[in-house]
Amino acid sequence: MFYEPGLNNHGLPHNPLKAIVAPRPIGWISTLSEQGVANLAPYSFFNLVSENPAIVMFSSSGLKDTARHARATGAFVCNLATRALMEAVNLTSTPLPPGESEFDLAGLARAPCHVVSPPRVAEAPCALECVWIDTVQMVDRFGRATGSHVTYGEIVGIHIDDRFLDAGRVCIERLQPLSRAGYLDYAWVEAVTPLPRPR
Numbered sequence: 646m647f648y649e650p651g652l653n654n655h656g657l658p659h660n661p662l663k664a665i666v667a668p669r670p671i672g673w674i675s676t677l678s679e680q681g682v683a684n685l686a687p688y689s690f691f692n693l694v695s696e697n698p699a700i701v702m703f704s705s706s707g708l709k710d711t712a713r714h715a716r717a718t719g720a721f722v723c724n725l726a727t728r729a730l731m732e733a734v735n736l737t738s739t740p741l742p743p744g745e746s747e748f749d750l751a752g753l754a755r756a757p758c759h760v761v762s763p764p765r766v767a768e769a770p771c772a773l774e775c776v777w778i779d780t781v782q783m784v785d786r787f788g789r790a791t792g793s794h795v796t797y798g799e800i801v802g803i804h805i806d807d808r809f810l811d812a813g814r815v816c817i818e819r820l821q822p823l824s825r826a827g828y829l830d831y832a833w834v835e836a837v838t839p840l841p842r843p844r
C-alpha cells in the first residue's frame with residue numbers, strides 16, 4: 646500500500662505512522678511548575694540529538710505542561726522508563742489539574758537532583774538532568790506553524806543506579822528500557838548484540 650500522510654488516506658482503522666517509526670525511546674520527563682508542583686509525563690517524541698555537548702529533545706503536541714514548565718523554569722529531567730515501571734509510566738500520562746502531581750498519582754517517590762531544581766523519579770534507574778536551551782515551534786513544508794513544539798535541553802548531570810552497571814558498562818538487558826511502539830503498544834529491550842563497525 647501507499648498513502649500520502651497529509652491527506653490521511655491510509656484507509657486503515659488507525660493511523661499506522663507511529664507503528665512504523667518504532668520503537669521510540671520514552672523521555673519520562675519531570676518538571677516543576679512555577680508554583681513548585683512536581684509534574685511528570687512520558688514523551689515518546691524524544692531522543693538524544695547531540696553527544697558533545699549532550700543535548701536531548703522532546704516534542705509536545707500542543708504546548709503541554711512539561712514544555713511550558715521547562716521553558717518557564719529553565720530545567721527538566723529525563724527519567725529512564727523501564728519495563729518494571731511500565732504501569733507507572735502509563736499512569737503519569739493522565740492529565741491532572743494544576744496543583745496535583747503525577748508523582749503522587751502513580752505512587753512514585755521524588756529524589757533530589759544535583760544541578761537542576763525539578764525532582765527525579767527515585768525508582769528510575771537512570772536520569773538526565775537538563776538545562777533548557779530552546780523551544781521551537783515546528784513549521785510544515787510551506788512554513789506554516791504547526792501545533793508541535795520541540796524543546797531542547799543540555800544534559801548537565803547523569804544518574805546511573807550502580808546495580809545496572811556490569812564490568813563498567815550500562816547493562817541494557819538488566820535495565821529493560823521501555824519504548825513506545827504504535828497504537829497503545831509498549832516494547833522493551835531484552836537482548837543486544839555487539840557488531841563492530843566496518844573500517
Ligand SMILES: Cc1cc2nc3c(=O)[nH]c(=O)nc-3n(C[C@H](O)[C@H](O)[C@H](O)COP(=O)(O)O)c2cc1C
Pocket residue numbers: 671684685686687688689690691704705706707709710711712734735737738739740741825
Ligand atoms: C508512552 C506515551 C508517550 C507519549 N508521548 C507524547 C509525546 O511525545 N508528545 C506529546 O505531546 N504527548 C505524548 N504523550 C501524551 C502525554 O504524556 C500526555 O498528554 C500528558 O498528560 C502530558 O502531560 P503534561 O501536560 O504534564 O506535560 C504520550 C503518552 C504516552 C502514554
